[in-house]
Amino acid sequence: MSDSSLNTVADDSSDPRSTAGLAAGRSTTAAALDAADPLAHVRERFLLPDGVIYLDGNSLGALPAGVPEALRDAVHRQWGTDLIRSWNANDWWGAPARIGDRIGALIGAAPGRVVCGDSTSIQIFNAIAGALRLRPGRGVVLADPDSFPTDLYLADSIAGLLGAEVRRVPVGEAAEVLRADGDSIAVIAYNHVDYRSGELRDLPGLTAAAHAAGALALWDLCHSAGAFPIDLDAHDVDLAVGCGYKYLSGGPGAPAFVYVAERHIAAFEPALTGWHGHANPFGMEAGYTPAPGIERARIGTPPLLSMLALEAALDAYDGVSMAEVRAKGLALTDLFIACVGDLGLETLTPIEHARRGSQVAVRHPEAHAVMAALIDRGVIGDVRPPDVLRFGFNPLYIGHADVVEAARVLGDILETGAYKEARYAVRSTVT
Template sequence: MTAPGWRRDLFALPDLVYLDGNSLGALPRTVADRVAAVVEDEWGRGLIGSWNHVPGSSSGWIDLVDRCARLLAPLLGVDAADVHVGESTSQSLFATTVAGARMRPDRRVLVVDRSTFPTDAYVVSSVARLLDLEVRWCEGPGDDGGVAALEAVLDDDVALVSLTHVDFRTGAMFDLPAVAAAIHQHGALAQWDLCHSTGAMPVDLAAAGADLAVGCTYKYLNAGPGSPAYAWVAPHLQADLDPPVAGWMGHASPFAMRLDHEPRTGVGRLRVGTPPVLALSALEAALGVFSGVTTAELRAASLQLTGRFLAHVDTLAARFPDEQVALVTPRAHHRRGSQVSFRHPHAYGLVQALIARGVVGDFRDPDIARFGFAPLYTTLDDVDRAAAALAEVLESRAYADPAYAERNAVT
């Protein structure tokens, strides 16, 4: 079995126990050189010609979207031809949600889970308002994978169900194939937000019978702060794919500059504006660290890491009963993503005190301390060091330091 963190040498990590790769992945070493080459050679020297051919290559910036899609596809378990890359997660989700609703024009309801990352709820609500539909809420994955939660809200008026695969607070995970099957039983479309999944586990969208999916690339995919998102549309739906914003890059012949819009075939019609070349180049370089890695290896390493940390948390909760440490991540392997979270009455101060001790996790309102485990660069030693620091913080009650009374803007 592959040891967790087996590709750590490919990352430029400072001397930290970094357990926040579920918020911002670490820097793959190749990215810095690649971005410098894009700026200095491709833009500075190649100038406008680099859209067709970057200096010394037969390929150009115009091919970046496709090249990134080819690298992402194996991590999603899909064909590259069905992946679009280049907008923000929120914008991608807006596009696929509108397109999905348009595929079920006689249905009036969009379902979204209460455990979703908030932007998904806002986007689904935005779409409902634009298309005069209704939002219906369902509960999160809980301990059973979420089928019961879905069954409670599904009926034949549901056009699309948009779910966040892994709960960003608790790490609980929807049973993707089972939930997709339940959704299809009612003739609705299953849309997945994979922000907290891809790069840490298999998602196997095609085999699982998903319909639509989006995800960011700055968490377990390590492409840098605010890097572009991807969107996937099942092949059998692409003939009817009708997104809300037609842009020039989604035109079948963008450089003909015609006033009437003739959409590209397939997911290409999700293209909107000029692609973000610096960010896509960083993404392409970042995805190189997954070369030769299977999603099964990622999952096996992830479960070793989360399982070991979870056991530490259980031990510490028993050792410090007054601290009210309450695990919120499912103990069952197949019900969690790649993070471990617990509640604590002073969670914000606890996370800050850990950061002061070189262990970086993060805080989620109101009382959750959250720790993400990136299988390529997090080691079992990191887990043990984090647990030792956590023990020290609980024992010393360092979380109550008045220095932590005022919160950062970004938590």
């Protein structure tokens, strides 16, 4: 670089309206926010590779520092040495309820209302069946046509089995449909945060609208559990499900969870009645009697290694205030929205805090190629059809400087056209 170009850069950055000036201003803001960040120390609880800015924790959370040792212990001592005695000696039997309670503390559920296990897909199936049985005589499930697809597939399947009907109603129209047609609706089953746009739905308002119509509210918390406070008990939510591998950082394929409001537990009848949900599992009875408490939502033998990894991952939340997690998540996403605005890109994510989760969706016609180029430069996000670049911000391990740097790399890729290189046109199986 010549002396004169150095001068040009210096001159540019002193003009706040220039690209370099905007970037310099954003960097100064980020440094101040990082210096005042009460959660900055929590980043040390995660093992992140050097040279990577990880903005995909809304899809697979980063590795918490305590997990490798917890897994080593689970494999060598618990499985290898204690063998089957571990069910009692290491309380493997109690893991689903024990871990459920720890997740419950993060989502506003008192102990005894959450159980951990199986996949979100299975929990959705069971929860919709349970909801339909809690509202006999009402045969309609309201679901968002833009929901994460597995929710719709499972709703259609269980509705078919139980002779119910799934009505696909966009979330923005749900309150009106509940007012007009509420008598037939058993349950509304919506995603708390839209997986594509990052829009946060009005959980308290829609839950109240469902109740006013005599229906139940089932929320899929996949993109909110661990990302901000939810207050399920306080908002009278009936049922909720969520996954363990996104913001909770429980690892690939980590078990999911289900929440059942205390008032429904005694009557909650899941579709999948496995022996771990039985009142007397070691009585080996021929007929099914559900356990009296939330344990009735258990199914079969849980994947213990994954369970114990998730349990260790939850240590990352020790002493962490979910209100601070929310405040930081909004600051991170505010900053990223401003940075991509500087680049002239369109965001799908709502600007209003009350309608935003902890991710930002940016549109670009060459989203796949742009993301491939970003990942090549160590900025990891993902892509959803048709043209959405998704960036997730887990406040436990992302800092404000990461946000500005990620946006700088994005700007560079777009400005230089680097994403047009032929190698970025090759699409991977998983996007």
